[in-house]
Amino acid sequence: MTNSIQHSILIFNYNEAVHENRNSVLYNTIIGQQAMLKDKGIKGVLVSLKDTPYSPLTKEDPNLANLVKQLEKLSHRIDLPVAIGDYKRDTFAYLKKFSANTSVKLFQNINTAILFFNPKAFKKELDVLIYDEDKENADKIAMELGKMGYSIVHARNVEDFKIKASAKKYDMTITHTAINQNSTKTQASQGLGLSKQLVMNLPVFIDTAVNSLVTITGLEAQKIKHEIRPFNEKIPPHVIIAAMKFKGDISGVFFLVFPRELALVALEAMLGESLEADDTASIVDGVAEFCNIITGSAKVTFSGKNLKVLFELPKTYLSVQVALSDTLGSNGVWIDMQLDEKPFYMFITK
Known part of the structure; x- marks a missing residue:
């Protein structure tokens, strides 16, 4: 041998x-x-x-x-x-x-x-x-x-x-x-607590996030890495978070986490006009809309796979700790992303 x-x-x-x-x-x-x-x-x-x-x-x-x-x-x-x-x-x-x-x-x-x-x-x-x-x-x-x-x-x-x-x-x-x-x-x-269907379809969330953000902002987006873990609370302060529950053939919760400064840049790129940096309500609404667009694209992809998935309206957070409490410490998939070479994050859990 x-x-x-x-x-x-x-x-x-x-x-x-x-x-x-x-x-x-x-x-x-x-x-x-x-x-x-x-x-x-x-x-x-x-x-x-x-x-x-x-x-x-x-x-x-x-x-x-x-x-x-x-x-x-x-x-x-x-x-x-x-x-x-x-x-x-x-x-x-x-x-x-x-x-x-x-x-x-x-x-x-x-x-x-x-x-x-x-x-x-x-x-x-x-x-x-x-x-x-x-x-x-x-x-x-x-x-x-x-x-x-x-x-x-x-x-x-x-x-x-x-x-x-x-x-x-x-x-x-x-x-x-x-x-x-x-x-x-x-x-x-x-022990990961993630369903087989959810794990198998993680690339759908990743790909639709990248494609959707590139399309609506014109900025470059990419996935950096992902890992199985609970919600990562060690992220930069001053973030805006939108979360959407989904159910059907696949069920769970999708979190979109944007640092405030990047959210402002992305919204201005999407709208083609400047926003006031202290207009918190508009920035929060914008991140919620990003979440809507990403999950809407994911729903279309799931439909093409003969999977019926319904998404609820987004819930927004200005506090990491409040969002963290809603995950109940569950394991999920934490995904490090970049938009315009600046970090943002996604978290998908049961």
Whole structure:
């Protein structure tokens, strides 16, 4: 077996027939490299079956099942995610069965492994097309990628997949993949308190905010980063906040947080005229209108996805603490944004 490191992922090329003795050698070899894993900041381990002379005709190969067992043990021992990749499509069904109750992940190729293990290796936001005949598995994949802020397109069936794949060039297409999680990680994910549909559709809020603000102000807007956390109260003082509850196929609360000075700049850009800096009522109304425009665009996008979502009228705040109390300390997605190279924020929670 040979190994290499790509984008902080340790890749072992299993270039011999899978056998229980070789699985043990692989396990012990990686255990012996724990110091190196830490020194080099390794984010995950991928065992590639690209050059493995494995016959898919052997449906219940005990050696393949043993490999999954060894890698599950390895993942807990080194406290890093471990995956099998570069397998033949016929092999995927057997691997999926063997790994179903483990944390061993199945990645179609190295790029898929990088996408999940080290997403910062990619220099841009990605458009990802997903298809799996196992809808529950496809939903899990979409949910994980949605947390990372990627734009997800979910094909419903083989024909839909072919149509979508031919209609647009995607940065990445994911099939024959499984992101198995052990019970501990599953419980941690559930603790986020965010619905699957909400997480999967986070890019809708982000994209519509960027596009709407660019359109109505003529200023440059962009997303900087996002993270799962409660409302961030450590933001600049003198902010104006608008919040809208929404319900239906997706439910939650959308918060738009604008520093007062930036809100004034954005409103003047939208209206094409100057406003009095101390005209608090007009500035508050303006931020509420921004919130209306963003959520209105999001509603149109949701409708195109056959999702019915109703937004209530915006509620405005001049106090971070009052807005914070309305979130009840819940986890959500905090998003750092920029307009005209100046920061503003969004928060989406249940």
